[in-house]
Amino acid sequence: MLEKLSAVLKKTTDKIANAIFLDKNLLDSIIKDLQRALIEADVNVPLVLELTQKIKKAALDERIKGLEKKEHIIKLLHDELISILGQKREIKLEKKNIFMLVGLFGFGKTTSAIKIASYYSKRGHKVCAVGLDVHRPAAAEQLKQLGDKLNIPVFINSEEKNPKKIWKEFQPELKEYDLILVDTAGRDALDDGLIKEIKDLNSLIKPNEILLVMPADIGQAAKTQAQKFKEALNITGVIITRMDSTAKGGGALTACAEVKAPVIFIGTGEKSIDLETFDPESFLSRLLGMGDLKTLMEKIHSVVDEKQIEKTQKRLQEGKFTLHDLETQLDSMESLGSMDKILSLIPGLGKVKEKIPEAQLETQQEKIKHWKHAIKSMTEEEIENPEILEKQTSRIQRISKGSGIPTSSIRALLKQYKMLKEMIKSQSFLQEGSLGQKTMMKLAKKFGKKMKF
Ligand code: GDP
Numbered sequence: 001m002l003e004k005l006s007a008v009l010k011k012t013t014d015k016i017a018n019a020i021f022l023d024k025n026l027l028d029s030i031i032k033d034l035q036r037a038l039i040e041a042d043v044n045v046p047l048v049l050e051l052t053q054k055i056k057k058a059a060l061d062e063r064i065k066g067l068e069k070k071e072h073i074i075k076l077l078h079d080e081l082i083s084i085l086g087q088k089r090e091i092k093l094e095k096k097n098i099f100m101l102v103g104l105f106g107f108g109k110t111t112s113a114i115k116i117a118s119y120y121s122k123r124g125h126k127v128c129a130v131g132l133d134v135h136r137p138a139a140a141e142q143l144k145q146l147g148d149k150l151n152i153p154v155f156i157n158s159e160e161k162n163p164k165k166i167w168k169e170f171q172p173e174l175k176e177y178d179l180i181l182v183d184t185a186g187r188d189a190l191d192d193g194l195i196k197e198i199k200d201l202n203s204l205i206k207p208n209e210i211l212l213v214m215p216a217d218i219g220q221a222a223k224t225q226a227q228k229f230k231e232a233l234n235i236t237g238v239i240i241t242r243m244d245s246t247a248k249g250g251g252a253l254t255a256c257a258e259v260k261a262p263v264i265f266i267g268t269g270e271k272s273i274d275l276e277t278f279d280p281e282s283f284l285s286r287l288l289g290m291g292d293l294k295t296l297m298e299k300i301h302s303v304v305d306e307k308q309i310e311k312t313q314k315r316l317q318e319g320k321f322t323l324h325d326l327e328t329q330l331d332s333m334e335s336l337g338s339m340d341k342i343l344s345l346i347p348g349l350g351k352v353k354e355k356i357p358e359a360q361l362e363t364q365q366e367k368i369k370h371w372k373h374a375i376k377s378m379t380e381e382e383i384e385n386p387e388i389l390e391k392q393t394s395r396i397q398r399i400s401k402g403s404g405i406p407t408s409s410i411r412a413l414l415k416q417y418k419m420l421k422e423m424i425k426s427q428s429f430l431q432e433g434s435l436g437q438k439t440m441m442k443l444a445k446k447f448g449k450k451m452k453f
């Protein structure tokens with residue numbers, strides 16, 4: 001889903017965060033990449049230009065400097081992207097709910113009706129679907145088949161050609177459900193016939209929500225569609241389907257935001273589970289491949305904590321790496337917040353994160369805590385020269401008793417320390433005698449990768 005855009009956004013924020021100086025060349029290249037990616041994702045050109053102009057202006061503003069400027073630009077980029085993605089609208093369920101799905105032929109109404117039914121059914125609601133698409137012979141059957149697969153009760157009458165009659169016919173059965181999904185007929189275009197049919201159904205059914213279904217592959221054309229449907233009918237929200245099968249999803253999403261038609265769900269595949277609620281904030285986080293704005297800010301700080309870099313540089317140049325240094329690393333990891341956030345901060349580890357179960361992440365955090373306790377029970381000599389612990393295992397016993405941390409944890413700590421030390425030693429940069437910010441990044445990356453999960 002919008003993989004290309006996602007890749008460029010990640011690259012852009014990385015470039016800003018890693019830059020020592022945000023000079024004009026860098027800025028120009030960032031802006032060019034951004035523009036190209038957004039336009040490729042089908043975001044409307046004036047919107048793209050407006051966004052990139054704002055960023056350029058902020059970047060060239062002499063009054064803001066250094067870290068502050070980076071923060072400012074990242075925040076701006078983040079906020080502008082959120083604003084073009086639109087407002088979040090969450091559906092609040094009432095005691096009784098009827099959602100009517102409308103849209104043109106083949107836009108994904110039937111599929112979405114069952115996906116939404118399944119979504120709420122899994123959350124404990126009593127849900128069913130009613131098939132009122134009387135225009136296509138196989139439409140009702142399709143709804144029924146999809147529903148049967150997921151144990152969603154579906155009410156259809158393939159013989160009846162009047163959708164209002166079908167609705168009335170099933171009234172007794174429908175009483176026991178707290179959410180009813182109504183699948184309606186489409187047309188090739190929004191014509192008078194379709195408008196009349198939906199208006200009639202609307203006054204009979206009185207749905208809580210009329211949801212317009214549109215596929216992402218129509219891109220910016222979603223704007224005219226949404227506008228027209230909104231004018232003709234009281235559309236309360238939009239479902240964008242087929243987000244998985246196009247690079248144009250940015251167009252459909254931002255187009256809906258432009259006409260203030262809130263996107264509520266997005267369809268991300270053909271299967272019933274391929275449905276997500278749409279929240280611009282978390283959608284963007286995912287595109288950026290990390291947590292929220294705070295995480296982004298932390299990323300900048302973690303990268304440009306210049307004093308810390310200098311200190312570590314000096315120690316490493318002297319060939320020193322003690323448990324104190326490891327402790328500093330552990331501290332900074334803790335201060336950054338939860339382990340999963342740290343994982344998404346380390347370039348290349350965002351993906352790994354998805355594969356690590358929550359429980360394991362917690363264990364990792366526990367481990368860090370243990371290690372820090374253990375270090376507190378060590379003598380300065382042991383901290384400066386942890387090798388002696390391996391030679392005299394009675395020391396490990398003592399530390400274990402003193403800190404209440406099992407000896408196995410202490411051994412794991414020593415192992416981690418040794419591994420890092422070797423890694424640092426083997427780095428060619430030590431021979432070169434100079435450590436730039438890039439090298440530090442590399443080191444951080446390696447550090448992350450070598451952490452065992
Ligand atoms: P309707 O005519 O509006 O009822 O559209 P359908 O629900 O029959 O869907 C039309 C086609 O789009 C079907 O082949 C669906 O499997 C497919 N479809 C619907 N939603 C999605 C989606 O989110 N992703 C993908 N890849 N296909 C979808």
Ligand code: MG
Binds near residue numbers: 111
């Ligand atoms: Mg259909």
